[in-house]
Amino acid sequence: MNTISIEDKLAVNKFDIDKDVHIRIDEDICQTCNHHACIYVCPANCYKLSDGRITFSYEGCLECGSCNVACDKGAIDWTLPRPGFGICYQYG
Amino acid sequence: MEQGFDAIVVGAGPAGCACAYKLAKAGLQALVIDRGKFAGAKNMWGGAFYGAELLELLPDFLEEAPFERYVTRQKISFLTVEDCLSIDFASPKFSQPAPHGFVILRSKFDRWFADKAQEAGAIVAPGLGADDLLWDGHRVTGIKAGNDELPASAVIACDGANSVMAQKAGLQTELSPEDMKQGVKEVIELPREVIEQRFNLSGREGMAWEFAGSCTQGLPGGGFIYTNQDSISIGIVAQLNALVKRKIQANDLLEGFKSHPEVARLIEGGKLVEYSGHLIPVSGINMMPELYRDGFLVAGDAAALVLGTGLILEGANFAVASGIAAAETVIKAKEKGDFSRESLSTYQKLLEESYVLKDLKTFKKAPHFLENPHIYNLYPELACDLARRIFIGDGQPRKTTWNTLRGSLKGKASLLQILPDLWWGKGAI
Numbered sequence: 001m002n003t004i005s006i007e008d009k010l011a012v013n014k015f016d017i018d019k020d021v022h023i024r025i026d027e028d029i030c031q032t033c034n035h036h037a038c039i040y041v042c043p044a045n046c047y048k049l050s051d052g053r054i055t056f057s058y059e060g061c062l063e064c065g066s067c068n069v070a071c072d073k074g075a076i077d078w079t080l081p082r083p084g085f086g087i088c089y090q091y092g
Numbered sequence: 093m094e095q096g097f098d099a100i101v102v103g104a105g106p107a108g109c110a111c112a113y114k115l116a117k118a119g120l121q122a123l124v125i126d127r128g129k130f131a132g133a134k135n136m137w138g139g140a141f142y143g144a145e146l147l148e149l150l151p152d153f154l155e156e157a158p159f160e161r162y163v164t165r166q167k168i169s170f171l172t173v174e175d176c177l178s179i180d181f182a183s184p185k186f187s188q189p190a191p192h193g194f195v196i197l198r199s200k201f202d203r204w205f206a207d208k209a210q211e212a213g214a215i216v217a218p219g220l221g222a223d224d225l226l227w228d229g230h231r232v233t234g235i236k237a238g239n240d241e242l243p244a245s246a247v248i249a250c251d252g253a254n255s256v257m258a259q260k261a262g263l264q265t266e267l268s269p270e271d272m273k274q275g276v277k278e279v280i281e282l283p284r285e286v287i288e289q290r291f292n293l294s295g296r297e298g299m300a301w302e303f304a305g306s307c308t309q310g311l312p313g314g315g316f317i318y319t320n321q322d323s324i325s326i327g328i329v330a331q332l333n334a335l336v337k338r339k340i341q342a343n344d345l346l347e348g349f350k351s352h353p354e355v356a357r358l359i360e361g362g363k364l365v366e367y368s369g370h371l372i373p374v375s376g377i378n379m380m381p382e383l384y385r386d387g388f389l390v391a392g393d394a395a396a397l398v399l400g401t402g403l404i405l406e407g408a409n410f411a412v413a414s415g416i417a418a419a420e421t422v423i424k425a426k427e428k429g430d431f432s433r434e435s436l437s438t439y440q441k442l443l444e445e446s447y448v449l450k451d452l453k454t455f456k457k458a459p460h461f462l463e464n465p466h467i468y469n470l471y472p473e474l475a476c477d478l479a480r481r482i483f484i485g486d487g488q489p490r491k492t493t494w495n496t497l498r499g500s501l502k503g504k505a506s507l508l509q510i511l512p513d514l515w516w517g518k519g520a521i
Contacts (some may be wrong), residue, residue: 092198
């Protein structure tokens, strides 16, 4: 059986993407991080490690808060998208 | 008497809707806000609702509620990479005198529940989020939502696992990854008759199916399948800190689970229609915040009122029960004209008298016990190995079941390893 990528899964979801970015990361702190927990706990692949740097995209965020709980370096400034924006589950 | 609402309920999930419904029925002015475009837009779960609360609270529930199916089959399976050993339990007692469980899709259900609260007289305001609390000294006096300040005699935080309100009230401190599990889920559309054939169901019969073993690659957690009317909910729950330690995403576990030979055939030909993720507070009473302060109460996931025993993981019934208890507390406080901490302590008493805190106390040691990796690798492997030895005919003389069990254990586990698990398990689950 072929596996489906997270990106393809997110593509079937309904999002109302806000122009305001609701999560910020402190890249300087991420540079010194020894576990990069965010990469593994984000179910939406919002965090990526490329060339030793963490990059972040917020559009596919499922608003679970896992990154905020798992990051113990204080590098993630996590808020929720503005009301009415973000993931909009049709099934849940 | 304060100006403003008697109560503002933050979050229109099961706790918030139950609370607002009960408040409105008693004639109190209640506002429910939710940051979703509609109630339920941000909510996901496995999932099924168990218990009588909804039937008791909502007289029209069975006729009107948009649930998917009744839970009439309950199945538990132990997986190895190749094998699957299942217990499939069906009983007419599941449906008599009233159904005990309902498979529900939250986006549809929560919206309906919020509508019921509105019909009862509550004001439901989706698309509105609480950014902060209003204070008068030590007393919470309302919420800030965007540029608006909304005063209320009581604020009830029903805003879920990442409760911003409980943190702003100073009741919940930072959450720890040891205390949280992550759930990821796919909803896979299939024709109704195909679902009924594959799961041995008819009409509104439904199945709740839990898996332990290779589906989480030995990490604390499990897999689940729930049958909706025209789709299957399939997902994985895994301990958050364990994902980091193993350097694996829950979605990788989900893909592995879906490709297990016994699972793949169930979803074959289906169409993915939604992918979702959520956090579950799983340390129960060990992580429960203080439940109230002056003018403020916490209910549902926001208060970590979730029960995990290894065989079940339930939160929505605790959410509804705590939402109702919060409403009863606020109704009494309004009668007395006293929303102080002392007056709201009724909430704690009500929860202690109900199954909510009784269950969480009974299973106080379960969260720690359930971190034992043997549950997720050793025992599913032993169970499947034993079944294989018992059922496979290989032309060799048969051994007694006891000696077959000894054969299964040999090289895998000694009694010295298993006895402590049994001992601790006896007290924990």
